[in-house]
Amino acid sequence: xxxxxxxSGNEAVAMAMxxxxxxxxxxxxxxxxxxxxxxxxxxxxxxxxxTEFIAVESEHSAMSTCMGASAAGARxxxxxxxxxxxxxxxxxxxxASSRLPITMAVVNRALTGPININNDHSDSMGARDSGWxxxxxxxxxxxxxxxxxxxxxSEACRLPIMICQDGFITSHGVSNIDLIEDEKVKEFxxxxxxENYLLKHENPLAVGPYGVSPYYMEIKRQQAQAMKDAMPxxxxxxxxxxxxxxxxxxxxxxxxxxxxEVALVxxxxxxxxxxxxxxxxxxxxxxxxxxxxRVFRPFPRIPLAxxxxxxxxxxxxxxxxxxxxxxxxxxxxxxxxxxxLENKPYxxxxxxxxxxxxxxxxxxxxxxxxLFVIYDxxxxxxxxxxxxxxxxxxx
Amino acid sequence: MxxxxxxxxxxxTWQEMTIxxxxxxxxxxxxxxxxxxxxxxxxxxxxxxxxxxxxxPYCPDSxxxxxxxxxxxxxxxxxxxCGICVKVCPFDAIDFVKEVK
Amino acid sequence: xxxxxxxVEIRWHGRGGQGAKTACLLLADxxxxxxxxVQGFPEYxxxxxxxxxxxxxxxxxxxxKVHSNIYHPDYVVVVDETxxxxxxxxxxxxxxGAVIINSKKEPEELRSLLPGYExxxxxxxxxxxxxxxxxxxxxxxxxxxxxxxxxxxIDQELFIKDMEESFRHKFSHKPxxxxxxxxxxxxxxxxxxxx
Numbered sequence: 063x064x065x066x067x068x069x070s071g072n073e074a075v076a077m078a079m080x081x082x083x084x085x086x087x088x089x090x091x092x093x094x095x096x097x098x099x100x101x102x103x104x105x106x107x108x109x110x111x112x113t114e115f116i117a118v119e120s121e122h123s124a125m126s127t128c129m130g131a132s133a134a135g136a137r138x139x140x141x142x143x144x145x146x147x148x149x150x151x152x153x154x155x156x157x158a159s160s161r162l163p164i165t166m167a168v169v170n171r172a173l174t175g176p177i178n179i180n181n182d183h184s185d186s187m188g189a190r191d192s193g194w195x196x197x198x199x200x201x202x203x204x205x206x207x208x209x210x211x212x213x214x215x216s217e218a219c220r221l222p223i224m225i226c227q228d229g230f231i232t233s234h235g236v237s238n239i240d241l242i243e244d245e246k247v248k249e250f251x252x253x254x255x256x257e258n259y260l261l262k263h264e265n266p267l268a269v270g271p272y273g274v275s276p277y278y279m280e281i282k283r284q285q286a287q288a289m290k291d292a293m294p295x296x297x298x299x300x301x302x303x304x305x306x307x308x309x310x311x312x313x314x315x316x317x318x319x320x321x322x323e324v325a326l327v328x329x330x331x332x333x334x335x336x337x338x339x340x341x342x343x344x345x346x347x348x349x350x351x352x353x354x355x356r357v358f359r360p361f362p363r364i365p366l367a368x369x370x371x372x373x374x375x376x377x378x379x380x381x382x383x384x385x386x387x388x389x390x391x392x393x394x395x396x397x398x399x400x401x402x403l404e405n406k407p408y409x410x411x412x413x414x415x416x417x418x419x420x421x422x423x424x425x426x427x428x429x430x431x432x433l434f435v436i437y438d439x440x441x442x443x444x445x446x447x448x449x450x451x452x453x454x455x456x457x
Numbered sequence: 458m459x460x461x462x463x464x465x466x467x468x469x470t471w472q473e474m475t476i477x478x479x480x481x482x483x484x485x486x487x488x489x490x491x492x493x494x495x496x497x498x499x500x501x502x503x504x505x506x507x508x509x510x511x512x513x514p515y516c517p518d519s520x521x522x523x524x525x526x527x528x529x530x531x532x533x534x535x536x537x538x539c540g541i542c543v544k545v546c547p548f549d550a551i552d553f554v555k556e557v558k
Numbered sequence: 559x560x561x562x563x564x565x566v567e568i569r570w571h572g573r574g575g576q577g578a579k580t581a582c583l584l585l586a587d588x589x590x591x592x593x594x595x596v597q598g599f600p601e602y603x604x605x606x607x608x609x610x611x612x613x614x615x616x617x618x619x620x621x622x623k624v625h626s627n628i629y630h631p632d633y634v635v636v637v638d639e640t641x642x643x644x645x646x647x648x649x650x651x652x653x654x655g656a657v658i659i660n661s662k663k664e665p666e667e668l669r670s671l672l673p674g675y676e677x678x679x680x681x682x683x684x685x686x687x688x689x690x691x692x693x694x695x696x697x698x699x700x701x702x703x704x705x706x707x708x709x710x711x712i713d714q715e716l717f718i719k720d721m722e723e724s725f726r727h728k729f730s731h732k733p734x735x736x737x738x739x740x741x742x743x744x745x746x747x748x749x750x751x752x753x
Contacts (some may be wrong), residue, residue, distance in 0.1 A: 068586065068587065068590040068596060094602070159477060159478075160477045160478075160479075161476050161477030161479075162477070179602065179603070180602065180603075200625075220476055220477070228625075230599070230600075230602045231599070231625050232625070234599060234600060234602065235597055235598065235599035235625075236583055236586045236587075236596065236597070236598040236599065237586075237595070237596060237597045237598075237622075238590060238595050238596060238621065257459070258459070258479060258481050265481065265482065265483075266483050267479055267480065267481055268479065268480035268483075268485075269477070269479055270477075270478075271478055271480060273478055276467040277467075277474070277478065279471075280469065280470065280471035280473075280474050281471070281474055281477075281478045283471035284471045284472070284474050284476070285477075287471070288476075331625040332625060332626075334623035334624060334625045335623065335624045335625050335626050337623045338623045338624045341623075418602075420626050420627050421626060422626045422627075422629065423624060423626065
């Protein structure tokens with residue numbers, strides 16, 4: 063029986079960590095992820111876990127700690143946000159190319175300029191090409207469930223994973239959650255038993271050698287394969303998780319898509335607000351749907367394209383700019399995935415929610431309205447758009 | 458893929474690499490003839506050597522073997538010919554000559 | 559077709575350090591304990607003692623999907639009446655809703671500070687109640703009680719029982735504090751004035 067409780071997203075991640083009882087946590091505080099190591103160190107102080115908590119002087123060291131621990135054969139976790147993730151940058155690539163399974167809770171926050179502590183996805187989206195697996199959550203429940211699954215996925219793929227949630231919106235928002243019993247989580251994640259590791263007495267290992275040109279590209283190709291091979295692993299772990307909890311997870315969730323004419327593609331907590339707009343528009347007889355992307359790395363190119371092809375027009379929502387002059391990161395990848403298909407929908411991009419800018423049910427109404435205009439006129443207009451920004455042209 | 462370093466070379470495919478380029482066994486430097494890089498060659502002059510052992514810790518490539526308190530001739534498979542041992546030897550017991558291939 | 563899930567939405571106004579956020583999370587707790595689906599979330603910025611802060615509750619029967627702030631609350635709770643001059647606390651309140659203010663004044667005396675607002679005004683002297691029952695100015699408990707009483711979001715009996723349990727748990731080593739808080743709670747529910 064699930065344990066009914068209520069807690070914030072940060073508490074939920076700390077709870078998942080407690081139940082997993084990892085070997086090592088290397089962490090440095092940064093808003094809005096600070097509460098995770100804070101709650102977790104309480105668990106350590108109270109003897110509820112036997113994790114080695116390594117307090118370091120920067121995120122660079124936090125990631126280095128996790129890498130060292132992971133290479134040594136330990137199950138390692140950490141948490142960070144925004145500038146903290148940025149300070150880990152170099153190590154993100156080293157962890158991924160060394161194929162070290164590390165589970166990192168990322169509490170998404172704008173990556174500075176101007177300085178801002180609120181939510182958008184610019185931090186983890188910036189790290190999208192670092193070779194880490196990435197999963198995003200709409201709710202506290204999802205970030206909790208993703209963290210527990212993430213441990214297994216990461217270890218099975220031998221790739222590090224970011225378990226992302228929206229800063230403040232879910233990280234500091236208290237809501238209902240169904241927790242899994244400690245023993246069940248323990249059994250689900252099992253013991254971490256890598257085949258080779260640094261501290262294996264009878265067979266010491268060298269990690270992170272220099273990769274000269276005759277070898278480097280083969281190593282990167284192999285890393286790309288690991289990302290590809292992660293797809294069935296993510297699916298299998300989700301099945302095992304569903305057997306345990308009854309909660310089902312895929313690469314993305316389709317909401318009211320079966321007979322939809324227009325749809326959104328969106329990541330994170332705002333998907334919930336979008337679903338509310340779908341419910342209300344459906345009550346008015348409008349055939350609208352929504353796709354919530356859970357797994358961004360690996361990018362589920364083929365199934366996502368198939369899902370988008372059910373409709374005539376999609377709005378692909380980016381909570382991060384990429385300053386490419388051609389739309390945000392999700393837009394570019396999702397739109398790209400449609401290229402080979404015959405009957406592809408119109409696909410437009412909306413940049414929204416930067417630096418904590420709220421997006422409301424009414425905003426989603428406007429977007430669906432725009433999509434129906436595109437659908438009716440058979441013309442996408444400008445595909446690179448903003449919503450929720452003050453604009454002198456529309457005053 | 459748990460392949461040993463000796464089985465991986467510049468013809469190996471990406472599928473044949475170890476995961477993350479890990480080297481899963483110790484002492485793989487034994488496989489690599491870095492002595493081939495040598496331009497200058499140190500020559501051990503045994504009759505001048507007092508076995509003071511000063512050259513041993515200075516050698517960056519651990520290429521001076523020691524047995525029973527005495528240094529032996531160079532390990533030319535790994536000596537890169539840097540000449541540090543020549544400089545530090547107080548007894549001129551190491552000559553330094555041009556490598557002839 | 560998804561079922562419509564009517565929410566009771568509450569917005570809290572306070573100043574940093576006064577515990578409006580704590581009261582908001584407490585309300586989420588008690589509503590959760592009564593079997594509801596809850597959201598309790600503060601609106602964050604750089605944290606500064608004394609600066610205006612906002613926190614929100616959504617309380618529903620089915621899981622609530624919306625993750626935006628609340629612009630049309632059913633109820634607004636104002637923990638510090640000095641905010642009335644600077645923050646438009648009554649903004650967007652739904653018809654039939656109410657604003658609940660911590661003040662010694664009569665509801666109608668406060669109306670002039672809420673220009674354009676024609677709805678219900680409720681007043682509770684949380685400071686006095688807190689001083690009388692706890693000997694210190696902790697407006698949280700009385701404000702929470704007033705919010706529960708006015709919004710009827712939770713059954714009152716259930717609320718009192720639940721709060722007592724939670725106080726007993728929280729202050730297990732200070733039984734007199736439990737006593738004081740419970741008196742503050744009940745007194746607030748009796749005294750809240752409605753325009």
